[in-house]
Each structure stands twice: as structure tokens, then as C-alpha cells.
Amino acid sequence: DAKTTQPPSMDCAEGRAANLPCNHSTISGNEYVYWYRQIHSQGPQYIIHGLKNNETNEMASLIITEDRKSSTLILPHATLRDTAVYYCIVRDDPYGNKLVFGAGTILRVKS
């Protein structure tokens, strides 16, 4: 079973920041948090990942709480092309590398 909890859907106005929350209260100390997104009928696309520090790349920022039990993905200026399903994932197998996907959050960016 997935070890993350995300809201099923969110709306965001075009040009505004989209803040997508994720709870992962059972995360262990050596597990990373990954974020992916999936545009309809395509393969998931990697966005960002982190362990304990906040991370930023050209696509997004990842804010992880100090206790690591939750995180927030931030798309600073959402566009219509950011409409997708966003998955928050923790690495399931510490000795391997399986990813366990939950249902994700459907983000709808509206003009």
C-alpha cells in the first residue's frame, strides 16, 4: 500500500502558485520523497525529490517539514500545461528501488 496521503483534487488559477500537500507520517530516516506528474495518457515525469532539506529546480520547489512527516510541492507560476495528476511517493524498498504510487492529486489549472 502507498504510504502517502494526498488530496484527490485541487484547482489553481493560471499564473498563481500551486501548493500541493502530501502527508507521509511513517517515513523512515533514509527514505526520500519523490514527486512525479502524469499528463493524461503519458508516462509519469519526474519533478523533484528530497530527503530533509528544501529543494528547488527549474520545475518546482519542495518544502519538507522538519519532522519529515509532510511535504509541499510548489509550482511557482502555474500554467494550463501544468494540469496533470501529481504523485507524492516515498521509496518503498530501502534495499532496492521500487516506487509505490498512490492515487495522486489531480491539479486543474484554470484561466
Place this chain on the structure above:
Amino acid sequence: DGGITQSPKYLFRKEGQNVTLSCEQNLNHDAMYWYRQDPGQGLRLIYYSQIVNDFQKGDIAEGYSVSREKKESFPLTVTSAQKNPTAFYLCASFSGQNYGYTFGSGTRLTVV
């Protein structure tokens, strides 16, 4: 450019037939995965392989088989034992470092 190629993009199968989905990567990744996605749902792991000539069952392996004879290739066979094979199938690979997984563009299988 490096990446994962899945073929075909669309596949139709008659009931009772086996069908093989292709997945090829030129990323030199050791680990490869097959996921199944049903409408409106997340991805479920079918099989994965961390090294050539070795693979493990995922959460929904019944009715599927795989092989890993080459590092670059991880084909998935959907057998007649899979009772509800109509779905979107995704192949992925992972380098073993703490970088993102790479996914293919998927194969949509329909039983007719």
C-alpha cells in the same frame, strides 16, 4: 537522446491470446519495472528487475511474465491467464542513484 521506448503504443488482443509488450532503454540503467494503470487510478507494480537474468514479482504479477536477458530490454508478456488485461502499461528504469526514475510513454492494451 537517452530514454525508454515502449512499443507498440496501442495494442489489441483477442481473448485467449498471449501478447508481448516491448520495453527498451539506452540509459544504461540496471533496474527496470513494469506498471499497470487502470482508468482514474494510480500505478500498480507488476514485475521488476534489478539486474540482468533476475526479476521479482510485484503486487499484481498473476497472469504476466517477463524476461531480462539483456540490460537494455525488459519485455512483458500478458498471458491468457490474465483475466482483465485491458489497461495502460508503463515501463520504467532507474539508475541506482538518487535521481528520478525514467518512464516510457506507455502501451495501451485492449482486449477485443
